Amino acid sequence: MQERKICQIIETQCIGPDVYKIVIEKPQGWENIRPGQFFHIRAGEDWYPLLRRPISVCEIQGIGISFVVRKSGKGTELLCSRKPGESLDLLGPLGNGFTIEGEKVILVGGGIGTAPLLELCRIFKDKDVTVLLGFRAEPYLVEVFQRYSHHVKVATEDGSVGYKGYVTTLLEEELAKRSMDMIYACGPEVMLKEVQRISRRYGVKSQLAMEERMACGVGACLVCSCKVKAGEGWDYVRTCKEGPVFSGDEVMFDE
Amino acid sequence: MQERKICQIIETQCIGPDVYKIVIEKPQGWENIRPGQFFHIRAGEDWYPLLRRPISVCEIQGIGISFVVRKSGKGTELLCSRKPGESLDLLGPLGNGFTIEGEKVILVGGGIGTAPLLELCRIFKDKDVTVLLGFRAEPYLVEVFQRYSHHVKVATEDGSVGYKGYVTTLLEEELAKRSMDMIYACGPEVMLKEVQRISRRYGVKSQLAMEERMACGVGACLVCSCKVKAGEGWDYVRTCKEGPVFSGDEVMFDE
Amino acid sequence: MSKIDMSVDLNGLVLQNPITVASGTFGFGREYGEYVDLNRLGAIMVKGLTLEERKGNPTPRVAETPMGMLNSVGLQNPGVEAFIKEELPYLSQFHTKIIANINGNTIEEYCRLAERLSDTAVDALELNISCPNVKEGGVAFGRDPEMVHRVTRCVRQSTPKYLIVKLSPNVRDIGEIAVAAEEGGADCISLINTLIGMSIDIERQRPVLARGIGGLSGPAIKPVALRMVYEAAKAVKIPIIGMGGIANDQDAIEFLLAGASAISVGTANFINPYVTMEIYDGIADYLERKGYQSVKDIIGKLNFS
């Protein structure tokens, strides 16, 4: 059930360069949150900044829901500065989330886009799950993924940890080695586009978690359109409602 | 020297109904603050709410400057919720402050307008200082005034403490008893108007601390005009610069 | 609280309460129907409709600004036929008025839309002559009094439905435009639509919105909207639906005092989906506290001496 709830922050912790983990107390009524879904969060306690910020669920633990947020502007900075004991205004869970499908799956995350894959990884922990995580420099969340998967590989652009280069190169290597049932990906648009290309090339299905600027988050305002294939042509669908997870087949990236 | 400084809050305490005392660490450079002067304070840490709020100096203690603030809207609510350890952005000290003059003086404060008289009372503590404090209901700051004056009288509109009625009636009673060198007054406009009338009637000089909505606080924007006598006619002067303390002779209240 | 009469009569269109939701901010009601009981709203202005389906503008379509937002949706909508077939039956379940917001590129298109909706369940039409997000002329209609008069008159002749004309704030003199709509035969005026604004990404040295400019809404525009509602109310005799930045009961009461007979909530829904209900309660409390029997008692009751 989607709802607006005021929840207590129980933990805020810096876990990487400008990256914070925020844990809130899970209130009653939010029992069926799926990975890939997001909450639309008020950054401050007042109406400024005005719009809510969409933040994906990172992990659902007994009494808490955790988010991992990267400071990238006024809203996320404020969010990351909120303290345990304060309350947070959340709307959600929103969007469709990932469809759990396949026995042999591969998770591809780029930067802050690694966070929304964690809960997914936990769900697949007893199956064959490979995790590829890409960062510009200093990685984060890696050890947590390692709890749920024995096959976690890291790529960094500066080569400081793991493979030096893009995470999509690792993906291509993996798929060249063995086939997979599903690729789950979340990260910057260039990465998702490359994942789409690779998934087509290797004929592996994919689910991509897309990002788009949002206002309402619930499907009413139509600002968050994502271009998808529709019959012969294309259509705009709502990232917040029909997405944010789309089948890699249907998403049409701009040239 | 007027300056913008970021100061540390060292204490916030509720001292009356919706009334808070906020103490900040007094930084270097603010050595000559006079009672009746005010600081122009940013309520929050960001630009919202936009304008600064003018708040009078209440007391200057060794290492601290204290303010007493009544919650009366968004800005003062935010201000009163600020916590020790947080920093406060202050511009000041601004305005002219009270002129210290006379051997036998009487201080008349109404509501939150009592606060700006405290430092003044301290300065007069070794002289003949009478303090009249008026409140709607529950009084505050009374014991602090009693530290500096043996003649503190309280009036409340509901009669819960002290004289039941207006503080200006007490003023009239005092002046009927004995003459004074100066009346210092701060409070709501109706009170100040009455103080002006009484001071004229008894031929006692007065200094009134006026309130007007402000933007810049430094004399540049001209929104804070106060009507004062000028020759045969009148003039608008700046409450923030020529005031907020005006001679009771010159202020012209609207009918 | 229950004794207060919250209904308003917009000269023929009776709303059970003065709280409506602004076109384009509430979809076709379904989404927010999960949060609020749609039966408790005075009216729902549905997403702007055009004759044919419109895909709208490329993304990004939204930018945040200080206490406001820019949008450049560009009237994405499934077209009037799809609305009638797929959305109207859902909306008709509720005893809340349904107001169809119609958008044309030509006077003829406006008239055809009005005709098409004439024998449907919609309770009123809102003529949007002020959308800043379509290139073909939406703006031009709304900025010139003569054009406003013409399009209103033509639509008036095309439909017996209650007719609201929605005004653009991007004009020289809102009173003049309001009069033009009144004289053209409008039953009611709604205002304001968004102001036109822009935002630039200094790193990429490009506008934040793909389309460059967009419509500014939200609390930031409230003072302008309130002033325009006040001016329009002085200029015309027909009722006014006021909007622009309304985010709480106090804002809504300001608009009623300024002369609006009803108000619309737009952007604030995005931040607080329950805001309309909170506004309802807040207005009722205010009326009770001030000793009024009916919300009608405060409409246009601004003292201005």
Next chain:
Amino acid sequence: MSKIDMSVDLNGLVLQNPITVASGTFGFGREYGEYVDLNRLGAIMVKGLTLEERKGNPTPRVAETPMGMLNSVGLQNPGVEAFIKEELPYLSQFHTKIIANINGNTIEEYCRLAERLSDTAVDALELNISCPNVKEGGVAFGRDPEMVHRVTRCVRQSTPKYLIVKLSPNVRDIGEIAVAAEEGGADCISLINTLIGMSIDIERQRPVLARGIGGLSGPAIKPVALRMVYEAAKAVKIPIIGMGGIANDQDAIEFLLAGASAISVGTANFINPYVTMEIYDGIADYLERKGYQSVKDIIGKLNFS
């Protein structure tokens, strides 16, 4: 940082840097002179002047709005003679340009003001045809292209001084007005003046401002101001001074990219008296980081594909 050229040439009026302060928000310089080194500003637009002293409007003259403020000062000023005698000598000490903002009720008054200031030390005149706070006609001048053309031409003929025309945003088409000023002989255009707004005290059921309406300024109006600067810059060839809600270096850079050759800071001074210096440093940092040699390199450099 020191290697970057911050000067701008407004077609004859050379400013040592593009940061100026908006008329009416900086008095005659004295007050903020205690906070910032006035020698470091590009120009100071002084408080609006009239022929005779004006006392201005009754109080309250200010209301806070969401990320904005309304003012209704009403051009309180000591009159042009007192300005020349008592304020100009102080301002002339600094090697910062002094721009006199002039305000008339009639074309003739504008011309007389311009003449009077012609052989003084002011570096330029800013013709304010857009003050929303005088009843007698200030607004009417600024909203009609023909009137803008006429008043500009007459003032042009009355003075050899560099002439800036300050535009009102309360118009239908800012481009049209900008062209009228250019064709009238303006050397430069400045915009925007305040939007007209209103705020109501619901307890007293009265406007917050004694005068009812006032001019809206501050961050809230930035998107509208930026859009108008962009449109004006496309419409005319003369340089533009952009303003409206600029509160930091990023805002200032947006205006430069949109086509302003200089910017003015108004309301933001009230919140942060050091803001102009912070904007200076921020622009310099940006230019350095992006590898520019001169601030001129980013003026109008918005990509819009």
